[in-house]
Amino acid sequence: MPDHRMPVEPFRIKTVEPLRRTSRPEREKVLRAAGFNVFNIPAEKVFIDLLTDSGTSAMSDRQWSGLMVGDESYAGARSFFRFEAAVKRIFGFKHVIPTHQGRAAERILFETLLKKGDAVPNNIHFDTTQANIEVRGADAVNLVVPEAFDPDLEAPFKGNLDTARLEALIRSRGVKRIPLAMMTITNNSGGGQPVSLANIREVSRLLRRHRIPFFFDACRFAENAFFIKRREEGYGRKSILEIAREMFSHADGATMSAKKDALVNIGGFVTLNDDRLAERLKNSLIISEGFPTYGGLAGRDLEAIAQGLEEVLEEDYLEYRTSHVAYLGKLLEERGVPIVKPVGGHAVYVLADRFLPHIPRHRYPGWALTIALYREAGIRSVEIGGVMFGKKDARTGREVYPPLEMVRLAVPRRVYTASHLHAVADAFERVAKGRDKIRGFRIVRQSPRLRHFTARLEEV
Numbered sequence: 001m002p003d004h005r006m007p008v009e010p011f012r013i014k015t016v017e018p019l020r021r022t023s024r025p026e027r028e029k030v031l032r033a034a035g036f037n038v039f040n041i042p043a044e045k046v047f048i049d050l051l052t053d054s055g056t057s058a059m060s061d062r063q064w065s066g067l068m069v070g071d072e073s074y075a076g077a078r079s080f081f082r083f084e085a086a087v088k089r090i091f092g093f094k095h096v097i098p099t100h101q102g103r104a105a106e107r108i109l110f111e112t113l114l115k116k117g118d119a120v121p122n123n124i125h126f127d128t129t130q131a132n133i134e135v136r137g138a139d140a141v142n143l144v145v146p147e148a149f150d151p152d153l154e155a156p157f158k159g160n161l162d163t164a165r166l167e168a169l170i171r172s173r174g175v176k177r178i179p180l181a182m183m184t185i186t187n188n189s190g191g192g193q194p195v196s197l198a199n200i201r202e203v204s205r206l207l208r209r210h211r212i213p214f215f216f217d218a219c220r221f222a223e224n225a226f227f228i229k230r231r232e233e234g235y236g237r238k239s240i241l242e243i244a245r246e247m248f249s250h251a252d253g254a255t256m257s258a259k260k261d262a263l264v265n266i267g268g269f270v271t272l273n274d275d276r277l278a279e280r281l282k283n284s285l286i287i288s289e290g291f292p293t294y295g296g297l298a299g300r301d302l303e304a305i306a307q308g309l310e311e312v313l314e315e316d317y318l319e320y321r322t323s324h325v326a327y328l329g330k331l332l333e334e335r336g337v338p339i340v341k342p343v344g345g346h347a348v349y350v351l352a353d354r355f356l357p358h359i360p361r362h363r364y365p366g367w368a369l370t371i372a373l374y375r376e377a378g379i380r381s382v383e384i385g386g387v388m389f390g391k392k393d394a395r396t397g398r399e400v401y402p403p404l405e406m407v408r409l410a411v412p413r414r415v416y417t418a419s420h421l422h423a424v425a426d427a428f429e430r431v432a433k434g435r436d437k438i439r440g441f442r443i444v445r446q447s448p449r450l451r452h453f454t455a456r457l458e459e460v
């Protein structure tokens, strides 16, 4: 069971960034100018920003001092070797190739491996992963266990991959059309839910039997390892490093966005064992990212990632991190706000259609809640529901909606204190009081793909 007392931050604050409060009329003006889309709101007009945990971490004093000792040599920089050693210590693969962020790692990997008509299984593909697979004309296939879609089910590893469905996919597509399989830890698009080591082992065995390379999408590997330590039998006494190494020992490689569990603002990498594939990835890297000892990064970035990868393994940090996010979930539940359970590693997901039952799906209750939260308290969240994933049915012309209509409150790492979380919960309480008056939305302008980023809406 998670500990629900107020978690104490295992750090003190040495540098501060002032937050500005806005007035209600000011926020009203901002919303109109933004076309009622929180992506169009200038960050300066946001009081507490829970849009994403990606690239929004606070760096430590050691990471900041790493920026000063970064070696900016074009080739063979000292900072590269420190970065390479830090990645190898945890991941254990032979080759480490830096990239400017996670999706660049995905691009060079898929560009090299995928052909039209191929399939790539995953528990749930993150949107950039899916897009990088689909531009090659291949299929991104999601095979998460069905529990992932039951928001009330308190299961420990709702990120697991369904091995029966994986086996069926291998049988129907054939081994030759599956150049690699992936697993996302934690499962971001499935609520930040972890994957168990038992499941990793089972998936790995199956893939090895068919000689299909197995790659992790490892953005939140440390949060996943901590959940294994807490929830899986036999791991309670192991260190996070031991658990992470065991996880990666079952795979052939990994892609990673350092903007999550490497605790930095930019960066990524791909790491793998296969010599020939590594050679081909480096050739592709040189064309658009950079020489293989810097990828798309500065020496100082590599230095900060190396340091972040050490800090993220600290149990005090991970204990605080996961209980900090769970604490927000608990505060919301106490105020009667319906959320996805259990709370994942990096975010709380509010069930917006239950919170605003008077708004029908085609009036986008999740979107309405993101606007209500900003209007009430200057808090920025993101809709993960009908606007983000709604699709027009080609036959009926009607819009079809994803199973869950949610608002995600992603918590940046080491940035907000427990009292900020209380401010968020209090805002929800005020929004709940006037919820009957909250109105739905209509889309007035949208782009054909990823419309949530640019759409403009109006209240109805």
Ligand SMILES: *Cc1c(COP(=O)(O)O)cnc(C)c1O
Pocket: 054, 101, 102, 103, 104, 126, 128, 129, 184, 188, 217, 219, 256, 257, 258, 259, 260, 267, 268
């Ligand atoms: C963020 C993320 C990516 C992409 O990484 P970027 O650094 O944003 O390009 C890929 N997979 C998952 C699971 C992510 O969370």
